[in-house]
Amino acid sequence: MKILMVCLGNICRSPLAEGIMKTKVPENFVIDSAGTISMHEGEHPDKRAIQTAANHGIDISRQRSRPVTRADFETFDKMYCMDIDVYADVVSKAENATERRKVALFLETVGDHKNAEVPDPYWGDMKDFEDVFQLLEKGCNAIIEQILK
Numbered sequence: 001m002k003i004l005m006v007c008l009g010n011i012c013r014s015p016l017a018e019g020i021m022k023t024k025v026p027e028n029f030v031i032d033s034a035g036t037i038s039m040h041e042g043e044h045p046d047k048r049a050i051q052t053a054a055n056h057g058i059d060i061s062r063q064r065s066r067p068v069t070r071a072d073f074e075t076f077d078k079m080y081c082m083d084i085d086v087y088a089d090v091v092s093k094a095e096n097a098t099e100r101r102k103v104a105l106f107l108e109t110v111g112d113h114k115n116a117e118v119p120d121p122y123w124g125d126m127k128d129f130e131d132v133f134q135l136l137e138k139g140c141n142a143i144i145e146q147i148l149k
Contacts, residue, residue, distance in 0.1 A: 001147055002030040004072055005106070006090055007082040010035030010065040012122050012129070014082060015045035017106065017136045019053045019060040024144050032076075036089040038067040046122065052129040073099045080106040080143070083117040107135065110142040 003025075005017035014033035021031045043065045044050070053060045068090060072079065079102050081087035087105050094100040107116045118135055121128035 001025070001028075001078075002076045003032075003143070004068075004076040004079045005031070005033040005082075006036065006068055006079055006086055007033075007118075008035055008086055008120065009037055009040045009122070010067070011040045011043060011046045012049045012120060013118050013132060013136065015060050015063045015065075016049050016053055016129075016133055017080070017082070017140065018063065019058040020056075020133070020136050020140045021143070023058055024140055030076075033063065034066050034068045034072065036068055036086050040065040041067060048121070048126055048129045052126065052133050055130075056133065068093065073102065076102065078143075079103045080109065080139075082106050083120070106139050109146065110139050 003021060005014040005021065007013035010033055014035065018031050018033035025031065045060050045063055050061050070093065073094060079090055081090055081103060087103060090103050091100055094103065105116045106118055118132060121132045
């Protein structure tokens with residue numbers, strides 16, 4: 001199974017989701033993250049995301065931001081988007097229904113259709129990053145439960 005976590009800049013939410021997911025899946029799974037914009041391409045995750053992950057024993061410090069590419073639709077089985085705008089951007093890159101079916105809102109997997117967006121903690125503080133971490137952990141657990149059924 002190959003899973004791509006996607007947010008806007010690939011420096012906060014999706015790197016955290018990638019890091020969390022990698023601690024929960026078998027080694028034969030491929031987990032990566034990307035953003036819908038290339039503004040932070042090549043950069044490490046936000047220092048607050050790195051610290052939040054480290055507080056939970058997860059090292060995301062070596063990750064590098066990259067934008068979503070057309071090749072991702074061929075490489076990945078599922079692409080989980082952190083919010084509706086990110087979802088719309090990724091779906092707009094899909095060339096057919098098969099590719100569109102690979103794209104999902106991350107929190108819809110948890111069954112939370114009312115609040116299906118993972119808030120972007122970029123403009124917040126460490127508490128916001130911790131809150132996002134907790135949401136992402138819940139979502140990753142739900143994804144794994146669905147995949148490993």
